[in-house]
Amino acid sequence: MSSWLLRGVVMTAVHVIARVLLGVAVVNAPLHSTVWKTIAIAAVVLVALLWGGIDGTADARANPDPDDYRDLTVRWLQAGLLAGVVAGLICWILGRFVFAGIGEASLFIELIAGGSFTALLVFAPxxxxxxxxxxxxxxxxRKGQETEDDWSVHPDRDGEHVAG
Structure with missing residues (x-):
């Protein structure tokens, strides 16, 4: 499985779960819908932010030269687009046939507007x-390189530092 496909599928699941839990929370406590919406968005953003950070850290450790870095931008853009479209479709199906509290938008709105928003919620963080x-x-x-450079300087007999 491609790395962007795995990320897209997982982010789709995170988004769908967040939307279902948001629907349940809003139906049960409608006066706190703003808080629930904020928590749902924050959950999707946090997962994407942490996973992106793990990707960036692993890539930088594997490739010490920045010119050799892998293209994580396209990887996460593809994952975000996949998550947006698939999560929009799944949430539309759930809202239409299974769970009425998840939303009442048309399929076109779910796929275009909702998909774009979800893609940004995944890609940007x-x-x-x-x-x-x-x-x-x-x-x-860079800190490690400075430490190595410090070892090449040693004090002479008078206590002054002389490059070695």
Whole structure:
């Protein structure tokens, strides 16, 4: 299975579960719908952010030279588009035939507007997470290089540092 396909399928599941739990919460406590919506969006964003960070960290450790980094942008864009379209379709089916509280939008709106929104909820945090993960690894690598450079400097008999 392609890496973007795995990410897309998992993010689809995360989004559908968040929407179903959101539907249950809003039906049972409609006065707190804003809080529930915020929690559902935050859950999807958090999973994408953490997984993107893990991807960025692993990529930066595998490729110390930034020119050799893999293209995580396209990977996460494909995953986000897949998650958006498939989650939109699944949520429309669930809302139409199984669970009335999940939404009443038409199929076209679910696929286009909902799919676009879901794609952004997956892509943007994952891209940010990958960038932060790579940055943290590069920062640690630079610290390691500074430590190695410090070993090449040693004090002479007078206590002054002389390059060796």
């Amino acid at each position: 994952a891209f940010l997470g990958a960038a932060v993960g790579r940055f943290l690894v590069r920062r640690d690598q």
